[in-house]
Amino acid sequence: TLEAGVVAVQGDVEEHADAIERAASAHGREVTVHEIRESGIVPDCDLLAMPGGESTTISRLIHGEGIATEIQEHVTAGKPLLATCAGLIVASSDAGDDRVDELDLLDVTVERNAFGRQKDSFEAPLEVDGLEEPYPAVFIRAPAIDAVGDADVLASWDGRPVAVRDGPVVGTSFHPELTPDSRIHDLAFFANEAASVPALENPQ
Numbered sequence: 001t002l003e004a005g006v007v008a009v010q011g012d013v014e015e016h017a018d019a020i021e022r023a024a025s026a027h028g029r030e031v032t033v034h035e036i037r038e039s040g041i042v043p044d045c046d047l048l049a050m051p052g053g054e055s056t057t058i059s060r061l062i063h064g065e066g067i068a069t070e071i072q073e074h075v076t077a078g079k080p081l082l083a084t085c086a087g088l089i090v091a092s093s094d095a096g097d098d099r100v101d102e103l104d105l106l107d108v109t110v111e112r113n114a115f116g117r118q119k120d121s122f123e124a125p126l127e128v129d130g131l132e133e134p135y136p137a138v139f140i141r142a143p144a145i146d147a148v149g150d151a152d153v154l155a156s157w158d159g160r161p162v163a164v165r166d167g168p169v170v171g172t173s174f175h176p177e178l179t180p181d182s183r184i185h186d187l188a189f190f191a192n193e194a195a196s197v198p199a200l201e202n203p204q
């Protein structure tokens, strides 16, 4: 059984847990999902998701609880992390906001709320590197990725990158947990050559 963690100090947690379960089951894998609100759980996790929500709040809480360093160690060990929307902002190397203490896990500069305020939320059919059919991407007060350093752009919208991969880390401006389509979770956790989860012990 794989151990998965969803950073749950704030933001949309349930939906990520469901998407992780769907992606795992598509690979014939069982998974236990842990909600992470305190330190000591991340070190046992094979894969991690950091959800959307409010990036300054998430940043403050994960640093305060000692979870931030554990997430950095998880990535250094080559284990996969999917960081979405506010999670992407926190995982970036530059969030352009003093209230966010970036984890520097994705070599990108982001601009918060770059696609407008809540009323400007939208869904877009996104061409994503590695996916055959467009992905229905839900954007909610989404950040844009302005500068990309040592990372691969997986998708762009309106001429701006909205999905990137930096080794074991995949970051998206949009919310892949809010649609029944779990292909982005699949991409991040099971189809990323730069990241590994433990193999099945007794493959059938």
Ligand code: GLN
Residues within 6 Å of the ligand: 051, 052, 053, 054, 055, 056, 084, 085, 086, 087, 089, 112, 113, 140, 141, 142, 143
């Ligand atoms: N606007 C939020 C922020 O900057 C992110 C929005 C989201 O995660 N849906 O923190």
